[in-house]
Amino acid sequence: MLILRDLRRSFGSLQAVDGVSLHVDRAEVVGLLGPNGAGKSTTVAMATGLLRPDSGEVEIVGFGEPMRASARRHVGLAPQELALYEGLTAIETLVFFARLYGASVHRDAIHAGLEEVGLASRGKDRVGTYSGGMKRRLNLAVALIHKPSVLVLDEPTAGVDPQSRAHVREIIRQRAEAGCAVLVTTHDMEEAEKICDRIAVMDQGKIRAHGTLSQLLTAHGSVQGTSARSLEEVLLNLTGRSLRE
């Protein structure tokens, strides 16, 4: 379980995160939605121990705060960038990250990791030869290889084809059902609707609304002049329609 308590972080005069509190239970997927610059990635960085909050705290329940290496062992991160080594094969990539986390590097464990993301047949190929979708799936496999209790995914399906997107969403749900606490950021409303148990809408460093899909739709999702409701309207109603830099 992941708990964020009143997190604040600024960069110079910019208050990127301003009092964010959120929790993600076991076997739950919580979506973090918001426009660009809302503070989602900064929140993710603090949740995974990459960034120290100015104030507030993060707790991986049972393991402490993620600034400690021992707690980070239980967190899996799939960053927004395809943070992979193009000169390594997929097998070498998983073996490398498994070693860093002290996980099994047995052939079966690595094969199972590749199988899960549908890359078993291309395991010996270098990552540089992969398509964007395959890299995205491998990016997820790296986050999963050490079987973390908390999974933090920063836009895990950005820029991939529908097949890969569906596959990634399926994996996220399976991991949650297996007991993992999953925090996922996304711009994809359909994705949030399909995989998230709860959704938090964030803007200008603050959580603007928070609840299940139906709660958000009821409270903030009305489309002006109609009875239709959508998550996109929730987002636009809460964060405004002006373009962001």
Place this chain on the structure above:
Amino acid sequence: MISQMFAIALKDLRLLSRDRGALFFTIVFPLIIAVLFGMVFGRVSTPGPLDVVVVVTEDGPLARSFSAALQADSALHVQVAANKESAVEIVRRGKAAAAIILPDGFDARAEALFSGGSMPVDLLGDPSRAAELGLLEGKLMEIGFRQFMLAVTDSERLARQSTDINRQLENDKTLSSEERSAITKLFSGAEELAVARKADDVKQGANGAQSAKSGGMTEFRPVRIRSEMLAQNKADPPSTYAVTFPQGVVWGLAGCVMTFVTTLANERAQGTLARLRAAPLSMHLILASKGMACVTSSMIMQGLLLALAWSVFDLRPLNLAMLIFAMLVIAISFTALAMMIAALFRSGGGTDGAGRALILVLAIVGGGSIPLVFMPPILRSISVVSPFRWAISALEGPLWRGGSLADQFAAIGSIALVGLACAVISLGGMARWRRGM
């Protein structure tokens, strides 16, 4: 923790081995520089007479004869020095493979060849030319045999020796009269033989020494050689490769540093560094692991280049242990330099671009393009700011220049100090990184 460090270091080395560009600039380019410059500036060495220097410390006919025999030998190129000190200096500077000292008392000992004496020769050799010194000892023994045969066929000398022996026999109270008589007859026979041989030689116009070559006196050693290796202090390198291979190492080090800086810049730009930091590792451990990869690649590069210099271009180090120590200190110091460059710039692109420019300038100024010995004085003065210059000095000592251990440690200490300064600056830069986290 150790397995994590090895995992990161191995990953970096694996990526380096698959990066043809990095591999070219780390191994191939330095090799081309070393070999090409060596061939262009040097003369191809061909086997020729062995350079030696001879000193006769006490003048005498036998010492003069021995010295003349050395000078007449076509396998040797002999310089004659006035005293032992001059001869030693010539060897230390690499101008000769060895000094051959015919010490005080040479004639007296040579006169006593038939009563257990032998010709004393002190051989002070250049340790980097051990194989040639072995050949030289063989040559000295051969000349000794020739000198011995000359003694055997020299009736005047034999008569002198016979008189000496007879005197010794008369004084020796342990011998019976029969034994004394038998030994006297033996030497009388030898004297007659010498007279007969001399007559034959006169008839045939042949030199008695030539017949000595076919002699079978394998157990008898007319020359007693006392060998000693000299510490080197060479002003001139033994070959141009002795200059160009350390120069090649400079470019290899530049390649290693640039590769390290680039990989760190790429890791920051591509997000893999964030991924490493999200793993249960401290930033110090990540950097130490990457440093381990840089040290390893630097050691491999230096080892390959210098092993090639040894095996192909006969550039044998004077002090192998010291050379390996110097290589290790250089590898660690240049890793600290790479860390410093990586820590000083915040952006990946800045690190890569500025780092390459800085390394290139330092390598050129430090002797990477023009060897230090050929640099104009002003450039040589500027070169003190370059760690590459200190790396070359640290390598040249144990490789060919020699000098005292203190001198060699001083050169290695200089590059270690440069590394320490870089490490301190990089720690400051890293602290700035950490404040940004």
